Amino acid sequence: MSNKESFFQDVYEVVKLIPSGRVTSYGVIAAYLGSPRGARMVGWAMNNAHTDPSIPAHRVVNRQGLLTGKGHFSDPNEMQRLLEAEGIRVENDQVKEFKKLLWDPSEELL
DNA sequence: GGCCTGACTTTAG
DNA sequence: GCTAAAGCCAGGC
Numbered sequence: 001m002s003n004k005e006s007f008f009q010d011v012y013e014v015v016k017l018i019p020s021g022r023v024t025s026y027g028v029i030a031a032y033l034g035s036p037r038g039a040r041m042v043g044w045a046m047n048n049a050h051t052d053p054s055i056p057a058h059r060v061v062n063r064q065g066l067l068t069g070k071g072h073f074s075d076p077n078e079m080q081r082l083l084e085a086e087g088i089r090v091e092n093d094q095v096k097e098f099k100k101l102l103w104d105p106s107e108e109l110l
Numbered sequence: 111g112g113c114c115t116g117a118c119t120t121t122a123g
Numbered sequence: 124g125c126t127a128a129a130g131c132c133a134g135g136c
Binding site: 025026027030031036037038039040041042043044045046047049057060061062063067068069070071072 | 116117118119120
Binding site for chain 1: 129130131132133134
């Protein structure tokens, strides 16, 4: 109980650890938490993440590097703007060189 | 207490 | 290669 506050809390921790200029995907986080198919829960957690402004939700995109969650932001255009502000090239709601910018906690955070 | 939805991903046909 | 369906878990009604 004390170890597991909730699945969401784990997601928040990982997302907060994402370095600037990097991005990650829901599936990677879900798999890191032990649910390779629980990507939806990550997205659900992000929906609740609005309660914590410290969570860089704009750095979390889907497997294709698409800003699928931009519509949940106060201003969808702001998500892309934040990514570009960190040096991440975004075009047509898609992160360029996403594969190269992908931040894998099991590899990078090791 | 049961059914549906949801910021996704993967496997099967 | 593309389309369809299932799987994940939690929250809302």
